[in-house]
Structures are given as structure tokens and as C-alpha cells.
Amino acid sequence: MSTIDHVPSQPRALFAIDWFWVPRAVILGLLAFIIFGPLTNLLLWTVAERWYFPHVLPLEYGLSYWGRVFSPRGTAMESLSNSIMVATLTVIVAMALAVPAGYALARLKLPFRALILLTFLIPQAFPNLPVYVNIARIFYQFGLNGTVAGVVLVHVTHGLVYAVWIATAAFSAVDTELEEAARSIGAGPIRAFRDVSLPLAAPGLLASAIFVFLESLDEFTGSYFVGAPDVNTLPLLLYTASSGGNYQIASITALLLLIPSVGFMFIVERFLKSDVLSKVGH
Incomplete structure (x- = not known):
């Protein structure tokens, strides 16, 4: 009875990283931050009631300043x-x-x-x-x-x-x-x-x-x-x-x-x- 040698196959990597896309992803991320970062900051200021340094986000949110802007006296x-x-x-x-x-x-x-x-x-x-x-x-x-x-x-x-x-x-x-x-x-x-x-x-x-x-x-x-x-x-x-x-x-x-x-x-x-x-x- 002949014995067939079994060579175990190499395990495949579950997640292959394409390093070619890493610099592209970094550049796209920086561009997105440059474009949408100021817009996000702008939107946050429109609903911020209190926001001062060193806090990253507003301490209070509200729409009272919208009322001031569109008030009859504004x-x-x-x-x-x-x-x-x-x-x-x-x-x-x-x-x-x-x-x-x-x-x-x-x-x-x-x-x-x-x-x-x-x-x-x-x-x-x-x-x-x-x-x-x-x-x-x-x-x-x-x-x-x-x-x-x-x-x-x-x-x-x-x-x-x-x-x-x-x-x-x-x-x-x-x-x-x-x-x-x-x-x-x-x-x-x-x-x-x-x-x-x-x-x-x-x-x-x-x-x-x-x-x-x-x-x-x-x-x-x-x-x-x-x-x-x-x-x-x-x-x-x-x-x-x-x-x-x-x-x-x-x-x-x-x-x-x-x-x-x-x-x-x-x-x-x-x-x-x-x-x-x-x-x-x-």
C-alpha cells in the first residue's frame, strides 16, 4: 500500500493590503479635510451656544443665534x-x-x-x-x-x-x-x-x-x-x-x-x- 505524501498548503492571507493605494488614501483624506473641515467648523458655529478654547466641540447647542439674525430688530x-x-x-x-x-x-x-x-x-x-x-x-x-x-x-x-x-x-x-x-x-x-x-x-x-x-x-x-x-x-x-x-x-x-x-x-x-x-x- 503506497503512501501519498500530503504537503500542507500555505494559508491564504485573509486581508491583503495594497500598499499602492495608501499614499492615495492619505492624499484624498487630506483633501477631504481641507475641503470639509472648514465647512464642518462653519456648521458647528451656526448651532453653538457656548464654545471656547480648549474645547474641541461646542459646550452647548441651540438655535438662539438664528433667532437673533432673523429677528425684526436684526x-x-x-x-x-x-x-x-x-x-x-x-x-x-x-x-x-x-x-x-x-x-x-x-x-x-x-x-x-x-x-x-x-x-x-x-x-x-x-x-x-x-x-x-x-x-x-x-x-x-x-x-x-x-x-x-x-x-x-x-x-x-x-x-x-x-x-x-x-x-x-x-x-x-x-x-x-x-x-x-x-x-x-x-x-x-x-x-x-x-x-x-x-x-x-x-x-x-x-x-x-x-x-x-x-x-x-x-x-x-x-x-x-x-x-x-x-x-x-x-x-x-x-x-x-x-x-x-x-x-x-x-x-x-x-x-x-x-x-x-x-x-x-x-x-x-x-x-x-x-x-x-x-x-x-x-
């Missing part, structure tokens, strides 16, 4: 309404200028077209502080300081670069043959623009308007030098609360500014297509 609702009103007026004025300018830059063979586009970057090319100080001095001579009109004009100069560049890209992405086909069957230039080009460029124009709205909603420096203290906006309230040590009110105000920004960016991501983005600056 200034948050006035600041919110002012911010929305100024941002809406800024969008109307900026788009009224950007739509014809973007269409002309996209369709007409203008001399120095690249230079014209670059001129809209001039407000972005210099530090905001000296620019707005000089604007405030000029506006004071015309009685625009401390007025909604003055704040809107400042916001328009700052947001016009987004409006014109994206509007130009939106109209550039529309095939010119579609307009020519409309013209060939009897449509005039205005009707061809209204019925063909404008509807096709509408998603890009909507994204442009959202960018201008968010830029105006978050604008602080221009609002401070031109509008304060007569035109109070949410960024000004945020600055006042944080500089005074009212971190709960500042965090609630920051959250009010964050919510529309995040929501609108999802809309922009949906409507601003790659064909429009490829035309930006061209």
Missing part, C-alpha cells in the same frame, strides 16, 4: 434683501451690455478684437483696494456714494468680464449657417437673432448671468468703499460680525451666502457645455 433680512436686489440689478445691467457686445464680438470681424476682450480684464488686472478707493472718490463727486446705483455700477464693472467673455463664447458656439438659413427664407437680422441665435445661446447666457449674480452677491470691497454704511449687504454684515467676535452670526451669514453659490454652480455645470467653454477667449 439687520440680516435687510442685508439679504439688499444683496439680492443689488445682484439682480447687476445682472440686468451687465447682461444688457454683454449680449450685444458678445454677439458683435462673436459675429463681426472687428479690428483689435483680442484687445477689446482684454480690456474687460482690466478691473481684474489690478488689486481691488486701490481701484475701489479711486472709484469711491469719483463716485463721491457725483453723489453716488451710499446709493444702490453706485454699488450696482461697481459690481457691473467687476462682473462684466464674466458676462462678456461667456456671452461671446456662447454666440461663437452657435453655427452661423443657422442664421444664414433663417435669412435665406426671409427673416430679417433682428428676427434671425431673436429666433435662432438667442435661443441656442441661452444656456451659455444663463450661466453668464449666474456668474455675475454670484460675483455680485459675494462682492465685499466695492460694497464697502461705495455703499457702506447706507447700503448694507450680507458680505458687509459678515465682516462686521466676524470683526466684532460674533462668530455665530458671522457663520450663519456665511451659510446664507454659501447655499445659493453651491446651488447655482450645479446649474452652471449643467448648462455650460464643453463647446461653449472651448470658445472662451477665442
Whole structure:
């Protein structure tokens, strides 16, 4: 009777570690902490009643500061309404200028077209502080300081670069043959623009308007030098609360500014297509 030698098999490891993913996991964890850490801290401050060093978490939680912010005697609702009103007026004025300018830059063979586009970057090319100080001095001579009109004009100069560049890209992405086909069957230039080009460029124009709205909603420096203290906006309230040590009110105000920004960016991501983005600056 032959004996078959039995060689015991090596036990398999129950959990195999892929060391290749360890540095990636560390990097992703650091990125998540950088992104969500401040947001978590912000959310904690909005419900913190008492929180001081060296405690890692708030000692008491509550919503009393929300009541203070939205109380009739508080200034948050006035600041919110002012911010929305100024941002809406800024969008109307900026788009009224950007739509014809973007269409002309996209369709007409203008001399120095690249230079014209670059001129809209001039407000972005210099530090905001000296620019707005000089604007405030000029506006004071015309009685625009401390007025909604003055704040809107400042916001328009700052947001016009987004409006014109994206509007130009939106109209550039529309095939010119579609307009020519409309013209060939009897449509005039205005009707061809209204019925063909404008509807096709509408998603890009909507994204442009959202960018201008968010830029105006978050604008602080221009609002401070031109509008304060007569035109109070949410960024000004945020600055006042944080500089005074009212971190709960500042965090609630920051959250009010964050919510529309995040929501609108999802809309922009949906409507601003790659064909429009490829035309930006061209």
C-alpha cells in the first residue's frame, strides 16, 4: 500500500493590503479635510451656544443665534434683501451690455478684437483696494456714494468680464449657417437673432448671468468703499460680525451666502457645455 505524501498548503492571507493605494488614501483624506473641515467648523458655529478654547466641540447647542439674525430688530433680512436686489440689478445691467457686445464680438470681424476682450480684464488686472478707493472718490463727486446705483455700477464693472467673455463664447458656439438659413427664407437680422441665435445661446447666457449674480452677491470691497454704511449687504454684515467676535452670526451669514453659490454652480455645470467653454477667449 503506497503512501501519498500530503504537503500542507500555505494559508491564504485573509486581508491583503495594497500598499499602492495608501499614499492615495492619505492624499484624498487630506483633501477631504481641507475641503470639509472648514465647512464642518462653519456648521458647528451656526448651532453653538457656548464654545471656547480648549474645547474641541461646542459646550452647548441651540438655535438662539438664528433667532437673533432673523429677528425684526436684526439687520440680516435687510442685508439679504439688499444683496439680492443689488445682484439682480447687476445682472440686468451687465447682461444688457454683454449680449450685444458678445454677439458683435462673436459675429463681426472687428479690428483689435483680442484687445477689446482684454480690456474687460482690466478691473481684474489690478488689486481691488486701490481701484475701489479711486472709484469711491469719483463716485463721491457725483453723489453716488451710499446709493444702490453706485454699488450696482461697481459690481457691473467687476462682473462684466464674466458676462462678456461667456456671452461671446456662447454666440461663437452657435453655427452661423443657422442664421444664414433663417435669412435665406426671409427673416430679417433682428428676427434671425431673436429666433435662432438667442435661443441656442441661452444656456451659455444663463450661466453668464449666474456668474455675475454670484460675483455680485459675494462682492465685499466695492460694497464697502461705495455703499457702506447706507447700503448694507450680507458680505458687509459678515465682516462686521466676524470683526466684532460674533462668530455665530458671522457663520450663519456665511451659510446664507454659501447655499445659493453651491446651488447655482450645479446649474452652471449643467448648462455650460464643453463647446461653449472651448470658445472662451477665442
